[in-house]
Each structure stands twice: as C-alpha cells, then as structure tokens.
Amino acid sequence: MPSSRLTERALNSLKPGATLWDQEVRGLGARRRGNDGRVIFVFKYRSPIDRDVTGRGRQRYITIGPWGRGDWGIDDARKVATAHRDALRLGRDPAADRDHRKAMPTVAELCDAYLAAVPNLLLRRERRPKKPSTIATDKSRIAAHIKPLLGSMPVDAISQRDVQRFMHGIAAGASAKRSKLGSRAVSNVRGGRGAASRTIGLLGSIFAYAVAEGHRPDNPVRGVTRYADGKRERRLSDEEYALLAAGLVRAQAEGVNPFGISCVRFLLLTGWRRGEATELRWSEVDIPGRTARLSDTKTGASMRPLAQPVVGLLQEQTRTGGPFVFPARSENKALQGLPRMWARIRALSQLGEDITLHTLRHSFASLAADLGYGDAAIAALIGHSRSGTTARYTHRSDRVLLKVADEVAFATLDKLQYPPAVAAPRIERGLECP
Structure with missing residues (x-):
C-alpha cells in the first residue's frame, strides 16, 4: 500500500x-x-x-x-x-x-442518575436518606455549578486536578450568573469559597455513587483540600442584645408580622434552627410537660426541653385554629418569609447584615457554654447531633435539662434588658448540671 x-x-x-x-x-x-x-x-x-x-x-x-x-x-x-x-x-x-x-456517562448524566437514586441512598453517618430540603439544595448546586463547569466531561476522565480547578473556579466566580426566572423572581449565583467547599462535598457524594455503580474505580474528590468551611461563629454582644430588644419593640409598632416577631423571640430563647421553629406544630408541644417532640429535624426525631420563658411565650401566642404555632397568612401553612421579616427587624435594631438568624442559635449555645454547661447538655438543648449522645442524654436527664434551658433562657432575657412575654414565674438561679 x-x-x-x-x-x-x-x-x-x-x-x-x-x-x-x-x-x-x-x-x-x-x-x-x-x-x-x-x-x-x-x-x-x-x-x-x-x-x-x-x-x-x-x-x-x-x-x-x-x-x-x-x-x-x-x-x-x-x-x-x-x-x-x-x-x-x-x-x-x-x-x-x-x-x-x-458508553461512559457524562458528569451531567451522572448527576441526573444520582438525583434519581438519592431518595433511597442512606447517608453514611446518619444511616438515613437525605431530607427533601437537602435534596433541593443539591439540585440547585448541581444546576448552578457542577453541570456548567464539569457537565460535558466523561465520568472516568475527571482527575483530582480537574476537581481542584473546579473548586478554585467556583471560588473565583467562574459559575457566577444572574438570570430572570419570571416577572419578579431572579436567580443570582454568586460562587465564592463557601459555595466551592459545599459543592465539593456534594461532588464527593456523587462520585462515591459513581464508584458504587462501577463507572470508575476511585473517587477523584478524595484527598482534595477544601477551603475553610467558614462556620458562622458570630455571636451577639451585650450591646447587640439590647439593640435587638429595642428593634423588636419598634417592629411591633411598625406592623411587622406579629408571628414573625414571636418566632424571632422564640429562636432567641431556644437556639433552635429556623425551620424547626417555623414548622413547629401545636401537636408537638406539651405545655404541662414543658417539652416539644419534633418528628422530623435535620438530625431526625428530637425531643427538646422548653424553658419557662418559652412556655410563657407559647401560652400568650395567638392561636388561629391551624396546626402551626407560627402560621402564615393562611392558617394551615407554616410561617413564610421569616428571613425577610428578620431583615426588617435587624434594620430597625440598627444591627449589621452579618447578624443572621443562625447568629441567634450560636449566641444561645455560646451563652450556655459561658454558664459552664458541657457539650452534651448544649447539644440536647438545640438539637445538635453528637454521635447519639443527644438522644441518650435527653431521655435520662429531662429534669436537669429543663433547669439548664431555664437558666440559659433567663440569661438571654437579662441581656435583652426587657422581658418578652413570659407568663411563668422566674426560677431561682445558680443551678448545677453535671
């Protein structure tokens, strides 16, 4: 030839x-x-x-x-x-x-298969499926970051170096995009280091699924050093507690949704997650027993002690006839738009934008630590999972936890320098807890 x-x-x-x-x-x-x-x-x-x-x-x-x-x-x-x-x-x-x-799927195809399978996949640590809210967040991160930057690549072609470039790209804003979803709704993908680290965590789960399905022998995300997780360690100072108390009074005078104001007070006195408070149902509250039994939280079913100031707040709460403690305008729906109400309250309180609803949770836990209580007690108060310790501690120590909850809630009231609605009498201070 x-x-x-x-x-x-x-x-x-x-x-x-x-x-x-x-x-x-x-x-x-x-x-x-x-x-x-x-x-x-x-x-x-x-x-x-x-x-x-x-x-x-x-x-x-x-x-x-x-x-x-x-x-x-x-x-x-x-x-x-x-x-x-x-x-x-x-x-x-x-x-x-x-x-x-x-025959090898692309990363975009792998993501679609993962989302279809994830409701039946068990989380390794919690040994339960992901919650629907977490799956919704996963879908958002896949659409915003993973598919635009990696979606067209074959699954077996992704290297650890590709993953590192992907992470740095998100941090630098490579996937940033602002687009209109409708007449009013806007999607604003910003990127940044926090988004990069959280998306890398999701990508690791997706490639673990790829390994289990036989698409490749290894997980390229393993061993990639992420950015610091940026945990929100911000807590309220004594001055900020006082400013917030005054802001809540102003919010009430200016017609902010009263259920939103009550919910913020509830978060201040309990340290609960935002969704746990807004989704709280009257059927989960035991006023005489001063407990709340939450059937579905981020860490599964949870029983929480209710401090006396919290019981007082709930007793003075207006009941609409619906199932939720903090209802929306429609009595049969949970409170909507609490972040928007919080932004209004924060502005009326003259507080910085770095103070979020999560700051109230961290402030409650930090105040409990200031009072000398240990991790197990604090975890039981705020529903934080600590390798099964929370559930065992709660079932053994209800009476002690109620005293701890009382003392932290009253310490919060001291810092607010004015009492939100409290019907129950104040307890004696200086309680001890092992």
Missing part, C-alpha cells in the same frame, strides 16, 4: 477511494472518500485482545476525523495516532477504549 510522509500537498493529490499511509507514525493513514470527496484520517492496527484462530490479532480500523479547515490537522492526527500506539503497547484496544468512552 502506498506510504509517504503526510503533507497538505500529498493529501490534496489523493484520488477518491485512495489511501496514503504515513511514514512518520505507523498505522496512521489518510483516505479520500468516494461519496463526498473528503479526506479522513484513520488508524490501522491489530487488536491485542481480539485474536483469530491462529492467535494473531484481528486487523481493525478506527476513524480519527476529517481533514480540513476547522477539523483535524495533520499534526493533530499524528498525536492521536501516537496515543493509540501507546495504548497498544499497554495491551489496550483503541476501538474498545472508544466504545467504552461512548
């Missing part, structure tokens, strides 16, 4: 149906098709894994691509052919590798 060094002149002179083999890279050829006259680069080899009865590898052809402007150049074809020859030396069949790549 004719062979020569492939050049533009040689390729232009090829006749329809003719093939010219390259003298520089063995196996690389250029063939002019008879139907449309285009020149196509091909690679000819003998398969190392598919042999005939004599033990000789079967001859195969693999198409590299068309030659021409905007397509493959001669040097490009040589690089691909050289890569195929390297694969042959390792005992791999380039055609089998190509078929494997075609």
